[in-house]
Amino acid sequence: MVVGIIGGGASGMAAALAAAEHEGVEVVLMERQARVGRKLQATGNGRCNLTNLHAMEGGYHGSDPSFVSDALTAFDVTDTLEWFRRLGLLTVAEASGRVYPYSDQAGSVVDVLRFALDRSGIRVETGFEATKIRWKEGSFLVESREQAVCCDKLIVACGGLAGTKLGGSMSGYQLLRSLGHHMTKLRPTLVQLKCGWSGVVSLKGVRANCHVTVLRDGVPFAESQGELQFTEYGLSGPVIFEVSRDVCQGKGEWVCQMDFLPLISVQELRCELDRRRENGRAVEDLLVGIVHNRLGRVLTKSIGLSQDRAATSLTDRQLDEVCLALKAFQVTLTEPLGMDSAQVTAGGILTEEFDPHTMESKLVPGLYACGEVLDIDGDCGGYNLQWAWSSGRTAGRSAGEEKR
Numbered sequence: 001m002v003v004g005i006i007g008g009g010a011s012g013m014a015a016a017l018a019a020a021e022h023e024g025v026e027v028v029l030m031e032r033q034a035r036v037g038r039k040l041q042a043t044g045n046g047r048c049n050l051t052n053l054h055a056m057e058g059g060y061h062g063s064d065p066s067f068v069s070d071a072l073t074a075f076d077v078t079d080t081l082e083w084f085r086r087l088g089l090l091t092v093a094e095a096s097g098r099v100y101p102y103s104d105q106a107g108s109v110v111d112v113l114r115f116a117l118d119r120s121g122i123r124v125e126t127g128f129e130a131t132k133i134r135w136k137e138g139s140f141l142v143e144s145r146e147q148a149v150c151c152d153k154l155i156v157a158c159g160g161l162a163g164t165k166l167g168g169s170m171s172g173y174q175l176l177r178s179l180g181h182h183m184t185k186l187r188p189t190l191v192q193l194k195c196g197w198s199g200v201v202s203l204k205g206v207r208a209n210c211h212v213t214v215l216r217d218g219v220p221f222a223e224s225q226g227e228l229q230f231t232e233y234g235l236s237g238p239v240i241f242e243v244s245r246d247v248c249q250g251k252g253e254w255v256c257q258m259d260f261l262p263l264i265s266v267q268e269l270r271c272e273l274d275r276r277r278e279n280g281r282a283v284e285d286l287l288v289g290i291v292h293n294r295l296g297r298v299l300t301k302s303i304g305l306s307q308d309r310a311a312t313s314l315t316d317r318q319l320d321e322v323c324l325a326l327k328a329f330q331v332t333l334t335e336p337l338g339m340d341s342a343q344v345t346a347g348g349i350l351t352e353e354f355d356p357h358t359m360e361s362k363l364v365p366g367l368y369a370c371g372e373v374l375d376i377d378g379d380c381g382g383y384n385l386q387w388a389w390s391s392g393r394t395a396g397r398s399a400g401e402e403k404r
Helices: 010-020 038-046 065-074 077-087 106-119 171-178 198-203 238-243 266-277 293-302 316-327 383-401
Strands: 002-006 026-031 091-093 098-101 123-126 132-136 139-143 148-151 153-156 187-189 193-195 207-216 219-230 234-236 254-259 329-336 344-346 367-369
Touching: 002 010, 002 139, 002 148, 002 383, 010 026, 010 106, 010 153, 010 383, 026 148, 038 106, 065 383, 077 091, 077 106, 077 383, 098 106, 132 171, 139 153, 153 171, 153 383, 198 293, 207 238, 219 238, 234 238, 234 329, 266 316, 293 316, 316 329, 367 383
Parallel strands: 002 026, 002 153, 026 123, 153 367
Antiparallel strands: 091 098, 132 139, 139 148, 187 344, 193 234, 193 329, 207 219, 207 254, 219 234, 254 329
């Protein structure tokens, strides 16, 4: 029996290795790029946050988030870490639950998977861009412009549209739709957010640990705490990725409120500012030692304070305004940066058309799908890769063991 897999990313490689574990199964992995795992190599800023110790506790989204339960249970975080250990990858977990390769290099993850593909005798066809799937009862013919692959079972693991510069595309959605499947609207998630505040230009590259609350028409929409990074166009960093899902989608005024000192109360901060007012320093140095120097100066400028003014001349009301700028600074959000910059795609092929126990299509026998091409996306921090491993292993195992 031949199992064909379209897509050599995380879920596709996981599916290929699972299918190849079955005796008498030939596996053909078709990847449109020149090498497998290119997008995986860039994840986590090149570190590859490959799972999260808390991935079994929720953190997934889609029209039916419960769809992930069977696959995550069948191949959970413990199974994933043991699987990678057997493949030769040492890992380390941070206090947050995020798991990284011990080498701190995403290339290590790609390498152990690539070596495993070689050892398993999996036929890898790179430069193979699937353009059409022909299905007749009992077999599939996958065509590219130059060649074709015939298989008994077929797994579509093409990934999503996000990260187009690294290989994200519409191909998986188009191929599955050609076989009768349907999809939801696609949106970028785990993505930077543009804002309407001109001050971000002066803060490009500045990082701050803060608590972020996104408001829609004044009502809290999402919140998180962690590292924020300013860019020339707006806001980035893990804390922004965590709140970015569906922000600026639909009508309303979208605002990001930032508390740059989440561990310090307003009262404590006000007492500290009172003390600093009396020490005779200039306003431009008022917040030195509290926040990044550049951030402190931009915040005090934003409330109209002259930088060379003596802090002793500040009124109580002006100190209250400084407190507010540090504890509840607001900027208007305009739009997400877009699919080119997004790490993950929200939306995708309807999960209700697939069996969550096997990842097999309910419309086309012998057809499977896994990973980001389906209408499932996870929180920032390794959740999406855990879904890739779990759904890919489930699809590959099912395709390899089921006989017709």
